Each structure stands twice: as structure tokens, then as C-alpha cells.
Amino acid sequence: MNLVPLMPDTLVETQHLAAELFPWEHEHQAALHAAVSSATHTAFLGERGLASVRFWTSLQAGRVAGLAGLYNYTAQPDETWLAWYGLHAAARGRGKGAELLDWVIAEARAEKKSVLRLWTTDEEEYTKALALYRVRGFRCEPWSALPGETWRTYVLSLGLEGIEPLPWALRSPGRELCGREAPQPQRVAA
Numbered sequence: 001m002n003l004v005p006l007m008p009d010t011l012v013e014t015q016h017l018a019a020e021l022f023p024w025e026h027e028h029q030a031a032l033h034a035a036v037s038s039a040t041h042t043a044f045l046g047e048r049g050l051a052s053v054r055f056w057t058s059l060q061a062g063r064v065a066g067l068a069g070l071y072n073y074t075a076q077p078d079e080t081w082l083a084w085y086g087l088h089a090a091a092r093g094r095g096k097g098a099e100l101l102d103w104v105i106a107e108a109r110a111e112k113k114s115v116l117r118l119w120t121t122d123e124e125e126y127t128k129a130l131a132l133y134r135v136r137g138f139r140c141e142p143w144s145a146l147p148g149e150t151w152r153t154y155v156l157s158l159g160l161e162g163i164e165p166l167p168w169a170l171r172s173p174g175r176e177l178c179g180r181e182a183p184q185p186q187r188v189a190a
Contacts, residue, residue, distance in 0.1 A: 064088075116157070
């Protein structure tokens with residue numbers, strides 16, 4: 001797998017992939033920009049309490065085939081969050097998702113983080129990813145639904161130092177998950 005930091009020349013292609021993978025979410029567009037140029041996106045970082053946002057892209061045949069980001073929160077300097085992790089449909093089914101996740105876990109360990117967290121849902125499209133997270137040792141914790149959600153949301157946590165992490169609900173009670181948005185009702189054209 002050819003993983004490289006997100007660069008200005010792959011930003012637009014990466015934004016298209018993120019929009020394809022997460023069509024109902026919008027934060028990834030600003031997060032990707034902030035990863036390329038944090039100095040011009042201090043408002044994005046500050047509003048979310050982020051110390052940094054970084055992304056990597058998986059390139060296959062010169063094209064962006066996957067992405068993964070790490071959100072580092074100012075209030076939890078010993079932790080990092082996996083954000084906007086996914087592969088283009090054509091890149092799936094060959095172990096590349098596991099390879100990308102293993103690389104992210106190794107990166108978080110190399111940064112001396114004690115916990116890697118993420119949030120996801122139980123929607124059918126995430127079934128394989130949930131299974132992969134569990135195999136890698138992530139602990140699953142249910143999270144409260146937003147208005148309009150018909151699925152379950154989970155926070156998954158992986159202790160990176162051989163110690164089970166404190167559940168997110170105890171670590172940061174009442175805090176909403178970064179990037180999570182309530183579903184918007186579909187408008188019917190008149």
C-alpha cells in the first residue's frame with residue numbers, strides 16, 4: 001500500500017472520495033483543507049478543540065483509493081481519533097482496509113498516544129469495518145442517538161499501551177462526537 005500525507009495536489013480527488021464515502025457528512029471537506037493548511041483553518045481547529053488534523057491517502061495506480069485521518073484534541077493530548085477512514089469500492093476486498101487500519105494504529109503508537117478512538121454506526125455498509133475493529137481489539141461503547149437517527153452509533157476505543165482505556169462516556173461526558181451531524185429530512189420537490 002502506498003500511503004502518503006495528504007498534499008495540495010491530491011486534495012480535490014480526496015475530497016471527492018470522502019464525499020462519496022460519507023455523503024451525509026460535511027465536516028470532512030473542512031478537515032481535509034485544515035490538514036493541508038492548518039494556518040489558514042485555525043477557526044475550524046479552534047471551534048472543535050483540535051490541536052491538529054492530519055490525513056493520509058492510499059494511492060493505487062496513481063489515484064486516491066483510500067483515506068484516513070487523525071484528529072488530536074487539545075483536551076486529550078494522550079489520545080487520538082481515527083477520522084474519515086475508508087476505501088474506494090474498487091479497492092476493497094483485498095485486505096487493503098486492514099492494512100490501512102494497521103498502519104494508522106502503528107502511527108498512533110509511534111506518536112506515543114495511549115488510546116485510539118473512532119465513532120461509527122451499525123448501518124449495513126459498516127458491518128465489515130466493525131468486524132475489523134473488533135478483531136484489532138477495539139472496545140465498543142454505545143452512544144446516544146441524534147434526532148432523526150434510525151441506527152445505532154458507537155464509540156470504539158483501542159488501548160495502545162496494553163491497558164484498557166477509560167470509556168469515552170466517562171472521559172468526556174456529554175461531549176458530542178466531532179464530525180457527527182443529525183440527519184436532515186429529505187425534501188420533496190413540489
